[in-house]
Amino acid sequence: MSMIKNVNNIEKFFLKNGYIKFKIKKEIIDFLRKKIIFYTKEISGLKKVNLEKFHDYYEIEKLNNLRIKLYDKINSDKSFNKKIFESSSEYIDLMVGSELCNGNLNLSIQYPHDKTSILSMHTDFFSGESIFQVNLWLPFVNVKKTSSMFIINPEKSINLLKKIKESKKFTMSNIFKDNKKDIKWLNIRFGEGMLFTPNCLHGNVMNIEETTRWSINVRFKNLYSPYSKIKENEKKIGSFYNLYTPKIITQFNLKHSFDEIIT
Amino acid sequence: MKLLPNKNLLKSYVTNKRFGPYYFPVRFQNKILKQYCEEKNKIFSLSTGEITFGDNFIQLRSLIKNLKKNEGLVFISLYVLPKEKGFRSKILNSLRVKKIECHFIFENIILKSNNDLKKINSFFKLRDFTNN
Numbered sequence: 504m505s506m507i508k509n510v511n512n513i514e515k516f517f518l519k520n521g522y523i524k525f526k527i528k529k530e531i532i533d534f535l536r537k538k539i540i541f542y543t544k545e546i547s548g549l550k551k552v553n554l555e556k557f558h559d560y561y562e563i564e565k566l567n568n569l570r571i572k573l574y575d576k577i578n579s580d581k582s583f584n585k586k587i588f589e590s591s592s593e594y595i596d597l598m599v600g601s602e603l604c605n606g607n608l609n610l611s612i613q614y615p616h617d618k619t620s621i622l623s624m625h626t627d628f629f630s631g632e633s634i635f636q637v638n639l640w641l642p643f644v645n646v647k648k649t650s651s652m653f654i655i656n657p658e659k660s661i662n663l664l665k666k667i668k669e670s671k672k673f674t675m676s677n678i679f680k681d682n683k684k685d686i687k688w689l690n691i692r693f694g695e696g697m698l699f700t701p702n703c704l705h706g707n708v709m710n711i712e713e714t715t716r717w718s719i720n721v722r723f724k725n726l727y728s729p730y731s732k733i734k735e736n737e738k739k740i741g742s743f744y745n746l747y748t749p750k751i752i753t754q755f756n757l758k759h760s761f762d763e764i765i766t
Numbered sequence: 767m768k769l770l771p772n773k774n775l776l777k778s779y780v781t782n783k784r785f786g787p788y789y790f791p792v793r794f795q796n797k798i799l800k801q802y803c804e805e806k807n808k809i810f811s812l813s814t815g816e817i818t819f820g821d822n823f824i825q826l827r828s829l830i831k832n833l834k835k836n837e838g839l840v841f842i843s844l845y846v847l848p849k850e851k852g853f854r855s856k857i858l859n860s861l862r863v864k865k866i867e868c869h870f871i872f873e874n875i876i877l878k879s880n881n882d883l884k885k886i887n888s889f890f891k892l893r894d895f896t897n898n
Contacts, residue, residue, distance in 0.1 A: 674828035
């Protein structure tokens with residue numbers, strides 16, 4: 504049974520806005536941040552790491568290389584992965600259930616005034632990802648306005664997506680510029696997490712705040728909810744989503760080939 | 767920090783659907799595009815992916831519109847362009863008008879001149895003649 508209070512309020516808020524924010528247990532977020540700092544020191548050779556002010560002393564030219572190495576480290580660290588899931592498992596259960604597949608952990612490091620790490624307005628199903636997934640977004644510093652990400656609520660997203668689908672006249676940048684008033688900046692404090700539906704248009708712009716953003720995002724979906732209808736698209740289990748928390752009956756059927764009898 | 771337009775930079779464009787007789791997952795398209803750029807001594811810029819629904823090529827049109835002077839494009843194949851001839855010609859012509867250098871890896875064609883544009887049109891005609 505869920506330990507979350509106010510499930511009805513969460514449901515109402517999510518249906519209207521496409522996201523929820525929640526507090527993460529201190530020992531979990533501290534563990535995760537310490538690990539990020541530990542790996543950053545190990546890779547960079549730096550003795551001290553201040554995440555917020557990292558741009559002040561680590562050259563931008565070396566940043567992508569660091570990010571790729573950190574990506575490998577955190578994705579191969581089982582305890583890190585487990586804590587990421589634990590940070591929000593009850594909310595994920597509320598959203599998509601408990602028999603899950605997931606994506607890899609993605610790490611963003613966005614320096615102030617860095618034009619190269621902009622992720623323009625999009626939805627994840629642009630590339631064939633399932634519309635039945637939720638994305639967990641965890642910052643390791645306080646984020647606000649342009650150091651964070653934006654989202655457009657479901658109703659407005661649908662209207663814009665119709666325009667994106669049908670118009671041969673508009674470009675993505677036109678649409679973004681014309682609808683800036685509809686974007687909601689997600690101000691999140693360190694120690695909070697967010698789950699959002701990536702069906703809603705979302706993205707970021709150049710960070711013009713004074714701090715570097717460090718955040719992790721990861722997709723979760725129910726193993727048996729629908730995947731892309733495009734037959735050849737690879738955004739499926741085994742090629743994009745990883746089997747994460749299979750229930751006993753799934754494990755049973757993986758072990759014993761009853762499925763071959765009925766085909 | 768201000769980044770200046772770079773004449774050696776190729777912006778890449780990928781598709782998440784079948785293109786002509788091919789299908790390549792995006793991460794493999796990216797690997798091929800990146801390797802091609804390295805071999806040609808060009809700077810690879812991470813790809814823009816076309817949306818999987820609709821057929822208005824909004825991402826490709828947006829990419830072309832936002833290209834800076836001297837930046838080029840790289841595609842894995844001519845088949846990632848629109849299937850419909852009129853729409854494809856409109857896009858190819860806009861690339862020529864803006865003098866954007868375009869590389870198509872599978873067909874080994876670089877669009878730089880009107881002559882190259884003719885080559886591309888002939889490619890599609892020949893494929894039609896031979897039902898391929």
